[in-house]
Amino acid sequence: MSNEELESQLSAMFDDELPGSQCELLARRLARDEQLRARWGRYAAISACIRGEQGVRLETALAAKVSAAVRQEAVPAAVPPPGVAGRNFFNPWVTSLGGIATAAAVAAVAILWMRSEGPAMVARNTQVATPVVRALAVQAAPDATVADTGAANAVPVAATASRKSREPDSYVVPAQASQGPALLAPTELANYIVAHSEFSGPLMGRNALSALVAGESAVPQVTAQPIPATVVPGK
Amino acid sequence: MTADASDLSLVQRVQRGDKGAFDVLVLKYQHKVVKLVMRYVRNPAEAEDIAQDAFIKAYRALPQFRGDSAFYTWLYRIAINTAKNAVVARDRNPVDFDLDMTNNDESYEMQGRLKDSETPEALVLTDEIRTTVNAAIANLPDDLRTAIVLRELEGLSYEEIAATMDCPVGTVRSRIFRAREAIDTRLREVFEGGLGRAEEIG
Numbered sequence: 001m002s003n004e005e006l007e008s009q010l011s012a013m014f015d016d017e018l019p020g021s022q023c024e025l026l027a028r029r030l031a032r033d034e035q036l037r038a039r040w041g042r043y044a045a046i047s048a049c050i051r052g053e054q055g056v057r058l059e060t061a062l063a064a065k066v067s068a069a070v071r072q073e074a075v076p077a078a079v080p081p082p083g084v085a086g087r088n089f090f091n092p093w094v095t096s097l098g099g100i101a102t103a104a105a106v107a108a109v110a111i112l113w114m115r116s117e118g119p120a121m122v123a124r125n126t127q128v129a130t131p132v133v134r135a136l137a138v139q140a141a142p143d144a145t146v147a148d149t150g151a152a153n154a155v156p157v158a159a160t161a162s163r164k165s166r167e168p169d170s171y172v173v174p175a176q177a178s179q180g181p182a183l184l185a186p187t188e189l190a191n192y193i194v195a196h197s198e199f200s201g202p203l204m205g206r207n208a209l210s211a212l213v214a215g216e217s218a219v220p221q222v223t224a225q226p227i228p229a230t231v232v233p234g235k
Numbered sequence: 236m237t238a239d240a241s242d243l244s245l246v247q248r249v250q251r252g253d254k255g256a257f258d259v260l261v262l263k264y265q266h267k268v269v270k271l272v273m274r275y276v277r278n279p280a281e282a283e284d285i286a287q288d289a290f291i292k293a294y295r296a297l298p299q300f301r302g303d304s305a306f307y308t309w310l311y312r313i314a315i316n317t318a319k320n321a322v323v324a325r326d327r328n329p330v331d332f333d334l335d336m337t338n339n340d341e342s343y344e345m346q347g348r349l350k351d352s353e354t355p356e357a358l359v360l361t362d363e364i365r366t367t368v369n370a371a372i373a374n375l376p377d378d379l380r381t382a383i384v385l386r387e388l389e390g391l392s393y394e395e396i397a398a399t400m401d402c403p404v405g406t407v408r409s410r411i412f413r414a415r416e417a418i419d420t421r422l423r424e425v426f427e428g429g430l431g432r433a434e435e436i437g
Contacts, residue, residue: 011412013241014263016394023244031248031255039419041262046418048266049368050387054273056266056361058426061260064285066290067254075252075296079266 010036014043242306249297257297265308268314275318285321289314364426371421375414382407383414387423 006026012018013026030036041063048056242263248256268289272282293313300309372380378400385391385399393411397404 007416008412010408011415012393012408015393016239016241017408017412020240020244023240025245027241027244027248027256028253029257030245030259031253037255037259037262040259042419042422043415044263044266044413046368046422047366047387048270049365050372050383052365053266054361056364058422062265062269063258065287065383066261066265066294067258068295069287069291070254070257073291075254109261184415222294 006036007039010040011043014040014047239305243302246297246300246302246306249294250300257294260306264310265290267307268310271311271314275322281321281325285318286314288321289317292317303386365421367422367425368418371418374413375417379410379414379417382410383418386411 006029009018009022009026013023013030018026030040042058045056053137078128242260245256245260249260265286268286269279269282272285272289273279275367276282276285289310293310296313302305304429372383381400382396385396391399393404393407396407396411400407
């Protein structure tokens with residue numbers, strides 16, 4: 001590169017009009033080349049003169065003092081390049097993902113807690129919950145089969161045990177569901193979901209969360225079961 | 236092209252430990268910072284001391300500079316705060332300039348600097364520099380003079396100057412460079428001694 005081209009670049013860099021890549025190369029040279037740096041200093045003095053600033057001097061006493069003081073300073077600690085440091089923490093994507101992860105963790109804890117604590121709680125509240133569930137089931141499916149099935153799963157354990165032998169197996173109740181109050185909560189939830197799904201979508205559309213809440217081991221086992229014709233009213 | 240790319244490249248070099256790059260920034264902004272500090276203190280020597288403190292503070296704080304704003308904006312805030320603090324400190328602890336009352340070396344030194352910066356010779360030199368620069372500008376061809384004045388006085392970008400002068404941006408860059416070179420050559424002819432000291436830095 002010729003001297004004139006270099007000096008032309010220096011002039012453009014002084015005006016912040018040099019492309020970034022060329023700036024980096026020239027900055028490296030400028031930091032080492034005293035002649036070039038002196039020229040840079042004169043450009044600054046000329047600029048100050050044209051703008052009519054007071055006290056412009058060509059000698060660089062202030063710059064020399066600062067330079068001497070800086071030579072005695074420790075090198076500033078290395079930091080990541082501008083645009084990187086300290087921004088990830090506030091990155092909207094990171095913040096959003098963090099929020100989603102937190103929400104998912106809270107939901108998982110709540111589900112696990114429900115599965116472990118739910119049966120005992122439901123055993124205590126069965127008498128209160130039963131009429132509501134039964135009403136829901138009857139309202140949702142006036143056909144006798146569905147209403148009986150829903151009601152059978154919602155009535156107290158004692159009544160269920162006595163009627164169990166003459167009622168058909170529920171398609172949503174696992175075989176051991178009638179063996180004790182421990183599985184009442186999943187049963188109630190499952191029946192509610194089935195009743196609700198008549199209006200919101202087919203049984204095949206149950207999602208993994210429903211299966212998890214209902215305490216079933218795997219979704220395919222549930223969805224593979226045939227849907228009784230009596231589930232949907234009018235069919 | 237990024238705005239302020241030249242300052243940013245120099246700042247990044249300083250952050251990587253290149254102290255020479257900081258000298259370049261000081262050379263570029265020393266006049267602006269002194270002028271800024273002069274709004275708070277009337278004494279030129281005191282203003283230079285405060286400007287020096289401001290630059291050293293900026294150097295120490297440079298690892299925290301992330302490029303969110305222009306370097307000069309950041310430096311400007313440091314200089315303003317340093318000047319305000321200096322004025323408050325001075326008002327709380329006024330300096331006794333009575334040389335008969337103390338043998339403190341610092342007082343002698345400060346007194347000497349104050350006298351030196353306010354000498355008629357210094358004022359004459361400043362005027363002479365301005366006269367030389369103005370004469371050099373007056374002798375420039377019209378296109379060079381217009382380009383350098385639009386840049387330095389009006390603060391237009393090369394693109395804006397190109398639009399104003401109806402010429403390519405490359406031509407503007409060349410005209411401004413040639414104008415600076417002509418003025419610089421004239422200054423060197425007149426003030427060889429003063430200019431020689433500029434090269435001692437580093």
